[in-house]
Amino acid sequence: MAPFATVSFAYFAYAGLIGTYGPLWFQSLGYSTFAIGVLTALQSGTRLFSPYVWGWLADHTGQRERLLRVAAGGALIASVGYFMPMGFAWIASVTIVLFVCTAGVIPISEATLAHRVSSGGKLDVARYGRVRMWGSVGFVGAATSCGFILQAAGTGRFPLLVFALLALLVGSCLRLPASGEPAHSHPAAGGALSVLRQPVVAWFFAGVFLTVLAHTSLYAFYSLYLASLGYGKGAIGLFWAVGLVVEVIWFYAQGRWVHRLSLHAWLVVAALASALRFALIAAFGASVAILVLAQCLHALSFAAQHSSCIAVITRHFPGRLRGRGQALYTVLGYGASGVVGGVVGGAMSENLGFASVFWAASAVALLAAWCCRRAMNAERAVP
Numbered sequence: 305m306a307p308f309a310t311v312s313f314a315y316f317a318y319a320g321l322i323g324t325y326g327p328l329w330f331q332s333l334g335y336s337t338f339a340i341g342v343l344t345a346l347q348s349g350t351r352l353f354s355p356y357v358w359g360w361l362a363d364h365t366g367q368r369e370r371l372l373r374v375a376a377g378g379a380l381i382a383s384v385g386y387f388m389p390m391g392f393a394w395i396a397s398v399t400i401v402l403f404v405c406t407a408g409v410i411p412i413s414e415a416t417l418a419h420r421v422s423s424g425g426k427l428d429v430a431r432y433g434r435v436r437m438w439g440s441v442g443f444v445g446a447a448t449s450c451g452f453i454l455q456a457a458g459t460g461r462f463p464l465l466v467f468a469l470l471a472l473l474v475g476s477c478l479r480l481p482a483s484g485e486p487a488h489s490h491p492a493a494g495g496a497l498s499v500l501r502q503p504v505v506a507w508f509f510a511g512v513f514l515t516v517l518a519h520t521s522l523y524a525f526y527s528l529y530l531a532s533l534g535y536g537k538g539a540i541g542l543f544w545a546v547g548l549v550v551e552v553i554w555f556y557a558q559g560r561w562v563h564r565l566s567l568h569a570w571l572v573v574a575a576l577a578s579a580l581r582f583a584l585i586a587a588f589g590a591s592v593a594i595l596v597l598a599q600c601l602h603a604l605s606f607a608a609q610h611s612s613c614i615a616v617i618t619r620h621f622p623g624r625l626r627g628r629g630q631a632l633y634t635v636l637g638y639g640a641s642g643v644v645g646g647v648v649g650g651a652m653s654e655n656l657g658f659a660s661v662f663w664a665a666s667a668v669a670l671l672a673a674w675c676c677r678r679a680m681n682a683e684r685a686v687p
Contacts, residue, residue: 317442341650351639358408359631430559451541514672520645547602574609
């Protein structure tokens with residue numbers, strides 16, 4: 305499991321850097337809040353198609369580790385373009401290529417890891433959590449340390465940090481052992497879309513879409529919101545770190561309590577925790593104590609939600625459908641929702657202020673809880 309933990313650490317360190325400080329770097333280039341929202345939405349836009357292509361290739365070739373190296377290497381090469389900011393169109397183009405490549409890392413690595421820690425179609429959540437927590441450690445390290453680095457050296461050093469962390473990811477992918485899994489040249493009966501049409505799966509993905517849509521407020525606008533309230537980059541990094549610390553704790557110990565509720569019940573809890581979290585951020589952004597409390601809810605709103613999602617997907621998309629199941633999770637959960645959230649959130653923040661984005665996120669999370677409840681009821685109705 306150690307090589308997978310290293311890949312997780314490297315990828316999420318990169319994600320922590322670009323998600324936390326990318327908007328601030330774009331802002332330093334002179335772009336408006338709406339333009340920043342568009343650039344953030346580009347990542348989600350690439351997730352509308354790129355993960356499924358990567359997942360399809362992985363399922364049909366069986367060359368998961370080789371494809372991971374190609375994806376990481378392509379991202380590293382693309383990141384060089386950030387050293388030459390030549391206007392909005394150039395930055396947008398580089399961002400698209402970068403995200404097309406990195407969009408393949410998670411569905412392929414998660415599918416491979418799930419295969420190794422599953423038995424009889426059931427995910428071993430304890431073992432999975434012990435590996436996935438290193439991704440959270442990487443995110444914490446990047447969100448915290450890079451904030452102080454950029455505070456001291458200047459936001460202009462952002463491209464150099466992106467390049468360094470992607471180089472670490474490439475090195476980590478080179479250490480992955482061959483899975484020995486055969487290629488799947490023939491489609492599974494019915495295919496992934498037939499599984500998607502099952503009521504429990506359809507309501508599950510509706511809940512995923514809305515829960516992640518609510519979290520777009522966090523990924524795209526949280527750092528900008530805190531900066532507008534007068535918090536420095538170091539403080540912003542520490543707020544992010546609080547959420548990631550409780551995330552690590554959850555992933556490490558989730559095997560002790562995750563079985564106390566059904567997977568879909570945990571998704572309902574996660575959506576409700578999200579609604580509370582974003583309402584607290586919107587109403588009490590000036591209070592350090594409340595912001596810390598809100599970040600502590602990250603253990604439920606993200607960590608519990610993510611592990612439950614991986615377990616549900618492992619159950620419904622076994623064998624030769626596994627890569628495409630993980631890709632659908634990325635496409636429907638983190639692709640379409642991010643496009644809507646980035647563009648609409650950017651427009652809302654410019655016209656109504658950042659707090660309005662988090663109030664809207666809280667309302668969306670309540671709708672997500674309803675969808676997750678429908679999925680739970682549909683699961684119970686299956687004989």
